[in-house]
Amino acid sequence: MSDSKGLHRCVRSFVLEKFPAAKNRAFNDDLPLLESGIIDSLGVLDVVGFLEQTFQIRIEDDELTPDNFANVRCMVAFVARKGRPAEATAKGMSPSG
Numbered sequence: 001m002s003d004s005k006g007l008h009r010c011v012r013s014f015v016l017e018k019f020p021a022a023k024n025r026a027f028n029d030d031l032p033l034l035e036s037g038i039i040d041s042l043g044v045l046d047v048v049g050f051l052e053q054t055f056q057i058r059i060e061d062d063e064l065t066p067d068n069f070a071n072v073r074c075m076v077a078f079v080a081r082k083g084r085p086a087e088a089t090a091k092g093m094s095p096s097g
Helices: 004-018 040-057 072-082 085-092
Strands: none
Touching: 004 072, 004 085, 040 072
16 A cells, blocks of 8 residues: 555656646645646656656557546556556655655
8 A cells, every 4th residue: 555655646746747727726636737838748758758757657649638648646557557567656756755
């Protein structure tokens, strides 16, 4: 479970750091990122690149759906479903910190 918390923390931190508009809102894990304007279509590409590199997964074009990228909670669930090597946390994405 701590691994799941680490995944969540990692995705949430990326969104807050990469997209400054998230800091200016009452940001929570269910906030619709595209609808609220925090992330635009080019931002989705940044998110995809981050998730692929950090968690060593391959995201196919048909997986680029609102169900997978609507908010932080959706992204975390998507990455968890895709599976990821345990060593991804060794890339500086430690659950503790």
